[in-house]
Amino acid sequence: MASSSLTGRNRALFSVSTLLLCFLLCISEQSNAQSSPVFACDVTGNPSLAGFRFCNTGLNIKARVTDLVGRLTLEEKIVFLGSKAIGVSRLGIPAYNWWSEALHGVSDLGSGTSFSGQVPGATSFPQVILTAASYNVSLFQAIGKVVSTEARAMYNVGSAGLTFWSPNVNIFRDPRWGRGQETPGEDPELSSKYAVAYVRGLQETDGGDPNRLKVAACCKHYTAYDVDNWKDVHRFTFNAVVNQQDMADTFQPPFKSCVVDGNVASVMCSYNQVNGKPTCADPDLLSGVIRGQWKLNGYIVSDCDSVDVLYTNQHYVKTKGEAVAKSILAGLDLNCDHFTGEHAMEAVKAGLVNETAIDKAISNNFATLMRLGFFDGDPKKQPYGGLGPKDVCTADNQELARDAARQGIVMLKNSAGSLPLSPSAIKTLAVIGPNANATLTMLGNYHGKPCKYTTPLQGLAETVSSTYQPGCSNVACPEPDIGSAAALAASADAVVLVMGADQSIEQEDLDRLDLYLPGKQQELVTQVAKAAKGPVVLVIMSGGGFDITFAKNDEKITSIMWVGYPGQAGGLAIADVIFGRHNPSGNLPMTWYPQSYVEKVPMSNMNMRPDKSKGYPGRTYRFYAGETVYAFADGLTYTKFDHQLIKAPRLVSLSLDDNHPCRSSECQSLDAIGPHCENAVEGVSDFEVHLKVKNVGDREGSHTVFLFFTPPQVHGSPIKHLLGFEKVRLGKSEETVVRFNVDVCKDLSVVDEIGKRKIALGHHLLHVGSLKHSLNISV
Incomplete structure (x- = not known):
């Protein structure tokens, strides 16, 4: 009995040990699996694959794709129409998840990416709207390059894919839009330049081969998408009614730049309909x-x-089945998620779509993966194969995140001598507000796991002794603790109020209803400023603008800064600006409207141009002439810059053929194509504007030179339009010459009522700040 009992106990122990060993082995196998990238054509592990032409790297991509598609059954082809492709083991093709995100750093929001012990986080840069405020194209590309390096490093240890559905290049048309934070702002020129630079940073390889990709970027959401969830309007059912003029003039340019100039690997169609057709089923928009x-x-x-x-x-x-067929026939190649994969066979059997159309779609998908090296065998033996966890969250990458936030921060108000604060003069600093000790809030949406956080409170406390009072339990601020906050302000030498929004106020699927600071934040700010004995700095953390007219006009609030969602190093960047270690140079990429504006304008009205007969005021700085709280491109600095025009023509004469109708009759405009576009200004189609820029202040600083133009008022042309911008850094008393190349037919053209580009004849006005220059275009 004793022996039998001992044997049973041993059996139990053996069973437990076996389960534990199995558990450890399973964990080990999962860890090993995770440490390896997913790739096809593993000829080392399976030599028979070497006989497949699609694995032959010596052939061109088209030949390889044709071979691969020809080997697949219809059932296998359908697998590759969805974002979670299960693979084909007989051909050595593993499962692949297409969905990864990299809006402002590698994110785990897409199911193709995850953080683990090997890579617990990635560099989290400022949300796009703040980076755009830097107006620094080289910065846009530098961030993209770092993000793609970290993405490749994560791919090499099995933590990420190679296809990233970023950036968002929609126009920030309405200040209430919850996703405006993801975009480069309201201007088509800025959005286009951001799109091209960030895409190039993500995609371009060190060798510069356009047929190779470091990672694949994706410009989204195509097109006229900028309403998520406002009142009774939802993106899933919203029909964006857009005229041809606004489509060509405002909504399409960033996407065109992405594809034509950025050579982006992908475009994502949006949820909404445009003029009655779902964008993902519109052959004119996709194939056309x-x-x-x-x-x-x-x-x-x-x-x-x-x-x-x-x-x-x-x-x-x-x-x-009809939904699948219409989208594929319209030009859709890949369905994010599973719907197409589940119903494509139904569509084929019903005769709604044929196998040739499916071949065409998956061929585009495979060609992209081949440009990424997915079908070239072991990635460790390819370029970027040496990247790994050591290349993520490096000191240089984190410093770039800090610098990006510094460059984007916009100084909106600064009473004489208020900022920068002198650390030696500030013995106690009161740091107040629901975002004063923010961590996750600083990232905005579509974020990953950051390398680390430095909150505003932490950043400020590194320089001077700081005391903290949240003032509100959260940004909704239902019941502020005004007494405690005011008492703290009254006892301090200076006050920094960190207010604004977070993702409970504005985000995907959540648009705002008004432009006021949330809850009772305004009351808290006003009372704290009233009690303060020293300078009061109001810091707004948000994606969209607010009506803060009360603060703008309050003499007790000496300075106002907008810091967007500044990323993982936001607290350091804010402190760098407040204490003068960095001279602010950011400029608003969107208009800050008064509350009265949104009371007049429904989000669902897509028209950009005003309609006086209906009391509709128009949108963005290009078409809205009403009152603003702060205007597009506003931004102050701690120094002063002067501009002097050195070179610009007074007259551009376009040479017309003898039979051109405008030679015999007066015309308001000409087509922006044709022989006259090749023979303007002494035989060339462009001219240069040269500006001398001098730092006449008492400290070094960066400055964005904006070149705007105001065309003749024909075809509902913009009030003014951004032609170009250039960021310069100048020491005290230093000067430089900024050169803008202006293409007459491309840059000085406007879009007419049917979406065609026209050169307006007559008086144009070029302006840089207060400097104005008249230019006449004639025939």
Whole structure:
């Protein structure tokens, strides 16, 4: 009995030990699996794959793709229409998840990326709207390059994919839009330059081969998408009614630049309809424009799960198979999520779509993966194969995140002598507000896990002794603790109030209803400023603007800064500006409107131009002439810059053919194409504007030189339009010459009522700040 009992105990112990060993082995296997990248054509592990032409790196991509597609059954092809492709083991193709995100750093929001013990976090840069405020194109590209390096490093240890659905280049048309924070702002020129630079940073390889990709970027959300969830309007069912003029003039330019100039690998179609058609099922928008006119070299992907949405929510089609067929035939190559994969066979059997159309779609997908090296065998033996965890969250990368936040911060108000604060003069600093000790809030949306956080409180406390009072329990600020906050302010030499929003106020699927600071924040700010004995610095952390007229006009509030969502190093950057270690040089990438504006304008009205007959005021600095709290491109600095025009023509004469109709009659405008575009200004189609810029202040600083133009008022032309911008850094008394190249037909043209570009004849005005220069275009 004793022996039997001992044997049973041993069996139990053996069973437990076996389970524990199995558990440890399973964990080990998972860890080992995670430490290896996913790739096809592993000829080392499976020599038979070497016989497949699609694995032959000596062939061109088209030949390889043709071979691969020809080996697949219809069932296998359908697998590759969805973002979670399960792979084909008989051909050595593993499962691949297309969905990764990298809006302002590698993110784990997409299911293709995860953080683990090997890579617990990645560098989290400022949210895009703040980076755009730097107006520094080289910075845009530098951030993209760091993000792609960290993405490749994570891919090499099995933590990320190679296809990243970023950036968001939609126009920030309405200040209430919750996703405006993700965009480069309201201006098509800035958005286009940001898009091209960031895409190049993500995609371009060290060798510069356009047929190779470091990672694949994706410009989204195509197109006229900028309403998420406002009152009774939702993005899934919203029909954006857009005229041809606004489409060509405002909504399309960033996407065109992405494809034509940035050579982006992908474009994502949006949830909404445009003029009655779902964007992901509109052949004119997809096959006609992206693939046809712009010549996309890559794939078109749906937002998740737009194909389902056009069936379930929009009722655009009667069957699921029809939804799949219409989207594929329109030019969609890949469906984010599973809907297409589940219903494509149904569409084929019903005769709604044929196998040739499916071949075309998956060929675009495979070609992109081949440009990424996915079908070239072991990534460790390819360029970037040496990247790994050591290349993520490096000191240099984190310093770039800090510098990006510094460059973007916008000084909106600074009473004489208020900022920068002198650390030697500040013995106690009161740091107050619901965002004063923010961590996650600083990242904005589509964030990953940062390397670390430095909150505003921590950043300020590194320089001077600081005391802290949140004032509100959260940004909603239902019941502020005004007494404690005011008492703290009264006892301190200076006050920094860190207010604003977070993702509970503005984010994807959540638009704002008004432009006021949330809850009772305004009351808290006013009372704290009233009690303060020293300078009061109001810091606004947000994606969109607020009506802070009360603070702008309050003499007790000596300085106002907008810091966007400044990323992981936001606290350091804020302190750098407040204490003068960095001279602010950011400029607003969007208009800050008064509350009265949104009371007049429904978000659902897509028209950019004003309509006086209906009391509609228009949108953005290009078309809205009303009162603003702060204007597009506003931003102060601690020094002063002067401009002097050195070179610019007074007259541009366009040479017309003898039979041109405008030779015999007066015309308001000419087509922006034709022989006259090749023979302007003494035989060339462009001219240069030279500006001398001098730092006449008492300290070094950076400065954005903006070149705007105001065309003749024909075809509903903009009040003014940004032609170009250039960031310069100058020491005290230093000067430089900034040169802008202006293409007459491209840059000085306007869009007419049917979406065609026209050169307006007559008086144009070029302006840089208060400097104005008249230019006449004639025939």
